[in-house]
Amino acid sequence: MITDEIKETMIRDLAKQGKREDGRGLTDYREIRVHKNYLPNAEGSAMVEIGNTKVAAGVKFDVVKPYSDRPDEGTLTVNAELCCLAHQEFKPGPPSVDSIELARVVDRGIRSAECVNVKEFLLEPEKALGLYIDLYVLDHCGNLIDAAALAALAALKGARVPRYEDGKLIRDEGTQLKLAHEVTTCSFEKIAGNLVLDAVNAEEVASMGRLTWAVCEGDFACAAQKSGRASFSKDELLNMLDVAFEKGAFLRSKV
């Protein structure tokens, strides 16, 4: 957006001095609000607001055929929609690369920490539960990854697994979904050589690149993604990881 682009020099000058337009410290989050069970028709749901950014997550189960290389497991699918109502640059059509990346980074954190035990999803031979997490970006005011990951966590945490009877799912009955780990992400933008957590749109425009760490309790890193043309040193990588561990406890306390 043009109003974000004209701020580029100002944002960079501020970042050089360790400052931000809205007065936050470099590793401060905006205010975070989590609305659990926001859409009760879904088996699990949440709406997360980080500042003005809004992302809703919905969890649904269906009966699926297991993948051929994992015949005794259910499936986990994460999809992200950059809804047209969320930003003037979001257009209808096939999923953009940005939405694919968003979904895959959130997916990678949940999958590698084995948060959900998909082995418990086998119903009978050739039939298993498929768990779908849909991330709906409703207002894009920066840092979609962290908002989407938090929404996914909040939705999973309150999700119920439907009861399976005579080949059908009974969605309003069921058991609480068990989560082995709670994964949160921290995304940093590199602006004028400084690393900025929870960037707003103008900061994302001014940024040379992003690094996201997904971590879980016990201080484990479970996924990472570098994006954009910036490069990062080893010290920067580890410093960001330390912040992600520290903020992880804070983010988990929000859900």
Added chain:
Amino acid sequence: MAKKSDIQLVKSDGTRLDGRSPTDLRPLKITAGVLKQANGSALVEWGRNKVLAAVYGPRECFPKMLTNPYRAAINARYLMAPFSGNEEHSRSGPNRRSQEISKVIQHVFENLVLTEQFPKTMIDICIEVLQSDGGTRIAAVTAASVALADAGIPMRDLACGVGVGKASGQLLADLDKGEDNFGESDIPTVISPRTGELLLYQMDGMLTREEISRGFDLATEACMKVHAKQVEALKKKYDTVLEEAGSNGE
């Protein structure tokens, strides 16, 4: 699929199933200038990976809306052939995985290429994975880097990649497919050897801070070996050019 912990990927003497030590790379062969039509090209044969990269450009920007008045646009396209795996036939063309990989590969070269020298143009990097064996995105970056140099496109550095990871509790360099599929963690890493900084970094699995730190060092060490092979491949191309020039002159 067997449980991750069921499969012993590192033997009691510390060697891996294919006999490599934790820091050894698989056999790596890089050939520059293998395609006639492209402005630059490279073939990387790494373990059983076979990855071809071709570079076209700088040329007119297409689609036009990607034109940047200040620099060249870079367009990287990573694709896997339907017969590249040892599983069932897969669909050709891009999928979600390949689109994400194309994106992060593109970022590597947006960093390295002196794009400001070619405003309003586009540099296309086309990568085809003909056979896959774990670490294809790394092989792709390695090939694309040599192809760009072969095309004579000015760059700050050659990008060197390696997939490090953890299998059977051990940090290993250059994971093969088995170690990737049955191991605990995988960290595709691309480094700029001149600065030692990360150009591509992705990770999955559960690792501690100490393992992340050691993984970085392991990757840096392995990347230097890849870098040496890239330089060798580029020099070798000019050996043959010199020979041809010499024989024509007589």
